[in-house]
Amino acid sequence: MNPKFVQCEFCKTEIPTGSCKLATYKTEIDGKEYIFCCVQCAQRYKQKKKRK
Numbered sequence: 001m002n003p004k005f006v007q008c009e010f011c012k013t014e015i016p017t018g019s020c021k022l023a024t025y026k027t028e029i030d031g032k033e034y035i036f037c038c039v040q041c042a043q044r045y046k047q048k049k050k051r052k
């Protein structure tokens with residue numbers, strides 16, 4: 001019985017999947033799906049990607 005964990009792409013927080021899907025924030029960047037712990041992490045990650 002291994003609970004699945006995903007990591008926030010930005011802050012690397014471990015997010016348990018399965019129990020509550022609302023705890024994660026999914027978004028697509030360049031056609032690829034990324035999972036974050038919250039909207040703010042997603043936005044920051046996008047900004048980080050844009051700046052080179």
Ligand SMILES: [Zn+2]
Nearest residue numbers: 008011037041
């Ligand atoms: Zn995060």
